[in-house]
Amino acid sequence: MKILPLDSIKAVDSKYRFLREIDNSGSIALYRSLSTSGILTPVVVHDGHLVDGFARYGYALQEKIGSVPCSTLPADTPVEKITDIVFHEVNLTENSSFISKARWAVFATGLGLKRSDVCDLYFEAMKLEPHERVLRKIESAMTLPTLVLDFCHEKNFPMKKVLALTRLPVELVKLVFSWSDKLHLTASIIEELCERTWDYLKANGLTVDDLKNNAKVNEILNEDISPHNRSNAIREYVRELRLPALTAISNEMDIIRNDMSLPPGATLSWDKSLELHEIKIELIIKNRADFPVVVKNLANPDIADGITELLAKL
Secondary structure (H helix, E strand, C coil), X not given: CEEEEHHHCECCCCCCCCXXXXXXXXXXXXXXXXXXXXXXXXXXXXXXXXXXXXXXXXXXXXXXXXXXXEEEECCCXXXXXXXXXXXXXXXXXXXXXXXXXXXXXXXXXXXCCCHHHHHHHHHCCCCCCCCHHHHHHHHHHCCCCHHHHHXXXXXXXXXXXXXXXXXXXXXXXXXXXXXXXXXXXXXXXXXXXXXXXXXXXXXXXXXXXHHHCCHHHHHHHCCCCCHHHHHHHHHHHHHHHHHHHHHHHHHXXXXXXXXXXXXXXXXXXXXXXXXXXCCEEEECCCCCCHHHHHHHHHCCHHHHHHHHHHHHHC
16 A cells, blocks of 8 residues: 555546546535544555545545555556446446446446456346347447436436437437426437427428427427426427328338238238337238248348338338
8 A cells, every 4th residue: 555645646537437526525424434534445546547436535635635545556457357346336236227337338348348248247237138239239329419318317218218219310319308408308208209200300301400490399498388388288299290291101101011012911010100110010821831932922032121111111
């Protein structure tokens, strides 16, 4: 253990500072303990960067204590040992928000931890499936704007709801989230507004700026009523806008289906509200010998292309 001056330790800009604050404003009990007993547990430093002990460092900074006891990790300390220290310090569990879990995964890979180790060492503790495909979904979610990620974290959106937002134009998602100070927004309402306005914009060849400048939308947003009532009003208006769009999209999908040359006994359908991102294929088989023929016909590339087009409409 060494005694190191505070100005020799990178804390605010530490590459290991994950979800931790420098000050003690959120921990009165800890501040009282440090005031009574002093800093008994050394902070942990690696390559000049603070790894553990941000609250203790913050206390020393606040009280103008010039130096702190410090445990310095060797330069060749394996990255998995350092991430282990940070992980247990921030105390991520199954009850932590999906965004916190996602940020941890990206943070750990950014430090150089192997992707397989991120999955194997930490996902199970956070009640995530320890698989590469989950890590890829997390990385996709983390491409969302910070404004969106912070809101999803605050409202504790589940992974499914966050991933649904990645399938929509980012400018549209940003616009809907920018209404959060005027509307009462939940995960379901956000998903509804984003998906339904996107249907409307696509069907009418409009842009997100057209929605942003829509006079009726702005009238509702600035109306002198409660956020809850504004939410209901804008949802109703979006439903009215979307009805013609639904009809147009359904007609386009019917044309695609009719051009697919489905084999006899095969029918293809979808949710007419266009709210479910799925296509249903049903088969009616009367004779056992017909089954391999129908399956072979379904493998036709034209049918696969048609299904791809239909899914793109949903």
